Amino acid sequence: MEKNKFQVFRDKLYNNVSKVIVGKEDKINNIIIAFICSGHVLLEDVPGLGKTKLSRALAKSLNCTYKRIQFTPDLLPSDLTGVYFYDQKSGEFEFRKGPLLSQFVLADEINRATPRTQSALLECMEERQITVEGNTIKLNKPFFVIGTQNPIEQFGTFPLPEAQLDRFFMRISLGYPKYEEEIGIMNRFIENEPLDTLESVITIEEIQYVQNNYVKVHVSDEIKRYILDIITETRNYKGIEAGCSPRGTLNLMKGSQACAAISGRDYVIPEDVKAMAIPILSHRISISNGLDSVDAIIENILNTVKTPMEQV
Structure with missing residues (x-):
């Protein structure tokens, strides 16, 4: 095992994400650790603390395909996995991919979906596959989910039971930024959106190495x-x-x-x-x-x- 490869992986990823996210080094480190372990993260925070920006910055830095899913009570499992539809031109059924066929998924306000839809997502997280009309489809690697929920507002939500919470590798709260950090946020976003110019810094080979070798x-x-x-x-x-x-x-x-x-x-x-x-x-x-x-x-x-x- 080459120890320096893990440090290089962490430093490149953190330094790139920190162009968007001010501070929160320990929180970002924890998410990087969860990613290395092929685990998933539950972010519990009030709205507006940068959860979506953080997930997009991570996905861009890792050069992963990214989808954000807004969970609502009317969301169905098929909205996540995809569906087969009949193509009249070809006369055959074709599969229309759902957002879970991405490598990096943000499940926003996961506790607003019904338990049935929550279970569909959590099954994919554990099994790394989906089943649509009897056909099993393996999910892309890496496959990483960040689920978010507001710990304060519980009206109209379906709290995750303990058995489903246990499927998340980590639970993290970003928390409010420090005074000087929030000054830095205002300065950074006053004219530009750093996400727009963010580029990938990690290759698939680097991802495979850290995920396959940390167990050593x-x-x-x-x-x-x-x-x-x-x-x-x-x-x-x-x-x-x-x-x-x-x-x-x-x-x-x-x-x-x-x-x-x-x-x-x-x-x-x-x-x-x-x-x-x-x-x-x-x-x-x-x-x-x-x-x-x-x-x-x-x-x-x-x-x-x-x-x-x-x-x-």
């Missing part, structure tokens, strides 16, 4: 036990109704491997696990009413569980 990052037995100790604590923590599933365990390990890789290491350290714990585990935990936020609970668990160095 070494995870010691001590780190594996450390990850599992954290997961086990989410299942035993007082006030947590449902802890993390084994999928959460695997995703935390994979995310830690990718985090180590873009940091220039071919081995995982506890700091990688800690950095990935909240974005990868927070949406996989159900808590009782009245408890602290999920993020605060995970922070408390990280402070409680001993790291491998402390056990020596």
